[in-house]
Amino acid sequence: MSAYTGPSPSGAGAGGPAGPGGRGGFTGRRLALVESMLHSAFYDGIHAARDLGCEIWLLVQGVEWYTDGKPFDDHPLARVDKVIHTDTHDPDAIVDAITDTDGRPLVDGVLSFSDYHTEATATAAERLGLPSQGLDAVTAANHKHVLRGLLGDDPANVPYRLVTSPDEVDGAIRHVGLPLIAKPPSEAISYGVRKCLDEAGAHAAYEELSAVKRSLRGQPRPGHVLFEQYVPGTEISVESMTGGGVTHFYGATSKDLHRTTMLEEAHSFPVPLAPGVWEQVTAAVGRTLKAIGYRQGPAHTEVKLTDDGPRIIEVNTRLPAHMISTMVADVCGADPHLVAKLLALGADPYPGRAGEGVTxxxxxxxxxxxxxxxxxxxxxxxxxxxxxxxxxxxxxxxxxxxxxxxxxxxxxxxxxxxxxxxxxxxxxxxxxxxxxxxxxxxxx
CATH class of the missing domain: 3.30.470.20 (ATP-grasp fold, B domain)
Structure with missing residues (x-):
């Protein structure tokens, strides 16, 4: 994929005068957000769009996920224009919540940054003819074994095996090799990721993770476990924005990982990479986004830099957590939260570039x-x-x-x-x- 540019800061996008990030596209528009990720960057992104004239409807299963027992009225999410309680795992319920009695959409776009809800949201968007990230794409990103299968023999892929029963563990270990990474194939926030150094550790990880039959957001899971070859090297993430069939790469983010849980503990942006390495990385990420059929929106792709070239670890078809989007906004001069929302509204925003921000x-x-x-x-x-x-x-x-x-x-x-x-x-x-x-x- 080539670089997505959008209109220049002084130009005009589909939503009106662009300004930094194409902000004119918000005026008089209505966007439905299906759930939210936690933390202030996501809440601030919502209110930044509202300040620019966008009406925000928030669809939630319940507010308990966000409030930790406190009154919802005191929460930043309570300040959206409308809160709708519905089954956010069900595309039919999402469609019903944002359409009139004749089935016509009451919103100009629908979007989710929650991995647990992007599939239902994409399904609703496509049923209503609204801009969509692409159902196949978010499904592949959310179900990591599907992503591995689509990458196939791409050099950026890694050996893997989806383990569906205890008698498959030994064969999966032989196929993948040791050490290996065990993880739930359909989870987020690094939940359940384990590094296994030996056969005993791999069996223990399977026993632990296969017993989990519901996601963190309550969706039923079959208890399958994904084994992947552990790839030594330096892990980074690549922040990008896709629109109009092409992808703009903001840059690379460093990752400090816990040695066993692989939990992300620190980040910096933009990480300087040698031009040849950066070209290899963006090529690998571009091939991956193309393989899953990603239409538009943000992507947070985890990559290992190895002696034999980049390896794709995971793709997240959403904005990153841990204030990474804040780093991108401060360095590149356009808030990815606003850019992603404009794309969901059908606008063509300017994404920003390193050197155009405040630091x-x-x-x-x-x-x-x-x-x-x-x-x-x-x-x-x-x-x-x-x-x-x-x-x-x-x-x-x-x-x-x-x-x-x-x-x-x-x-x-x-x-x-x-x-x-x-x-x-x-x-x-x-x-x-x-x-x-x-x-x-x-x-x-």
Missing amino acids: PAAAVVVLFPDAPGVLTAVHGIDRAEATGNVTVSLHADPGARVASRLDNSASVGFVYAHAGTAGAALAKARHAASLITVETQEGD
Whole structure:
């Protein structure tokens, strides 16, 4: 895929005068969002579109996922124009919620950034003739064994085996090799990802993960486990935006991973890669997006850089979490949250480019508790922010139950920093994070 450019900042897109990010396309438009990812970047993206004239309808199964027992009226999502309670796993229910009695759409677009709801959302969009990311594409991205099958013999693919019963484990180990990665084939936020060093570890991972018969959002799962060859190398993610049949690549994001859970603990953007390596990476990601039939929207693609070239780890047909989209916006000058929403409304926005933002580089360190339990306090925020060009944001309050460091749901906040290079920003964010203590105590 070639580079998606959209109209220049001074031009006009399908939605009206572009401005930075094509913002004129929001005026008088109505967008339905099916659920939301957690944390302020996604909430801020919603209200940025509302501030530019877009009416936002939010479809939710229930508000408990977002409130942690607190009143929903106090939550940022409560400030959308309309909250609709419906079965957000069911495309029929989504269609009914956003159409009139004659079946005509009451919205100009429908979009989801939740991996658990992108398939139902794409189905609804296509039934109503609204802009869609492509049902086949989001299905392949959400079900990782389907992605592997579509990549086939592409050099960026890795050996894999979908394990559907205990008697298939040994054969899968022989096919994939050790060490290997075991994961649920259809989950998000690094939930259930395990690195297995030996046969005993692989059997234990299968036993653990096959017992999980519902997703984090309650969808039924068959208990299958995906085994993939562990690929040594440096992991990055590639942030991109597809529109009009072509893809614009913002740049690469670094990843600091926990050694066993593979949990992402820090990021920086944009990571400088040698021109030849960057060309190989974008070619591999472009082939992957083409293989799944991705029509439009953001993609967050995880890639391993190996001695034999890039390897595709996963594709997420949504905006990334962990403030990565904030880094992209600050470096590239256009907010991907706004760009993605404009695409869903049928506009042709300008995506922005590195060097057009307010800083050359940025980084984020994820704050995790040292032990699970009840969050009692977070100390050192003032000292961290006093180091300069650093902000700390929390998404867990004292009294909240916090989990072990096994997936991204355990995080309690972010340390965000600007600097002249990605490496300098990461060093600044790490230093600031070292001044912060997350305090927990045992309890229910």
